[in-house]
Structure formats: structure tokens, C-alpha cells
Amino acid sequence: GAGVSQSPRYKVAKRGQDVALRCDPISGHVSLFWYQQALGQGPEFLTYFQNEAQLDKSGLPSDRFFAERPEGSVSTLKIQRTQQEDSAVYLCASKRGFDEQYFGPGTRLTVT
């Protein structure tokens, strides 16, 4: 079956631009997570949705980061006024119940 998909796979943004990263979770998966993975590091938690409710956004690094999942399916992570330190791979994961989290391929963001 289809896994988690993310788009775009690669994004180059000039410093100060806004970007929007999309995640399509596995159908029927209630829980959705966003993680940020910097080069040479493990993924770090950003935010968590259960259906359309954002239950934890404690990992968002600044108020320039915003995530939504308005209909409880597709999610968008938006970064406003991108900075060089935002360059990373952004991973989306989804799961159903207490199952494992399934990760998408990630969006590699480069801010120049």
C-alpha cells in the first residue's frame, strides 16, 4: 500500500522567503508527527497532531514555524522568513493507534 508521501522532496529558498512543506500520511492514520533532522544528527520532534488537533507543538523552534492539519489528513508545515539555520531535512511520520511510526522520505530544505 501507499506509504507516507512528502512534497516537495527538495526545496531551495532564499533567506527571508516563506516555504510550505506538505505531508500525506497513510490513509486512516490518526496520528501525525513532524521532525527536523539536521546534518549528522538524529531527527528532532517538532509537533504532533491527533486528527486535526495539534496536541503538542513544544518542539517548534520559533514562532516562524507553523503547522496545520485542518481536515485530519494532509498536513502542512510552514516556515516564515526562512533563516540559514532552518536548513535541514523535514520528516513527517504517521501512525495508527499504538503501532510504529512510519516515516515519509522527507523534504530537504536548503536556505541560501
Next chain:
Amino acid sequence: RKEVEQDPGPFNVPEGATVAFNCTYSNSASQSFFWYRQDCRKEPKLLMSVYSSGNEDGRFTAQLNRASQYISLLIRDSKLSDSATYLCVVNRMEYGNKLVFGAGTILRVKS
């Protein structure tokens, strides 16, 4: 100090070798433990869960010591295809059971 600490490596081993990775975690409230594998420029994938009683999956053996807050992974008879980054992961029973990852240990298996 990071919540999950791993030796970054790289571990360079010949095919057929046995290699062991260790990891420590600092939050005693951690509830579940895993090893993930991540290939270069790919997403992490679950390798195996880790239980206090120890568990084995083919050539892979994982062990958890809750008292010492220590997790290990042993790979026997290494294959070239085992070359990857191995991420030690803990799961806290907070909203959604978010995963907390170590920085990963790089394994390179050479012929």
C-alpha cells in the same frame, strides 16, 4: 546533555564481524525503546523494538537495562548491506508517544 547519547562512530568492520553499539538515555520516564536504521539520504525505518528480557531478530540482538538506562544492539556476521546509521530511540508516553532519537552511530561494513 542530550536525552539519548550514542557513540557516533564510524565503526569500520570487515564482513562477517560482530559489532556492538551502545546507547544511554537520561529520562527515566522513557517507556519504550527501539533501534532504527537510516540509510544515506533515506528516512529512518524501524529495525527492532528493545525489551528488558532481550530480544533477537536473526543476526540482530537488542538488550535493555532499565536500571542503568542503557540500550545495546549486537550485529553478528555483518553484511555489506548492514552499512547504515543506527539510531537509538526512546518513546515517552506523552501526547502521541513522540520519539526521541540519538544522533546515530555510523556502521561501514567492508569486503
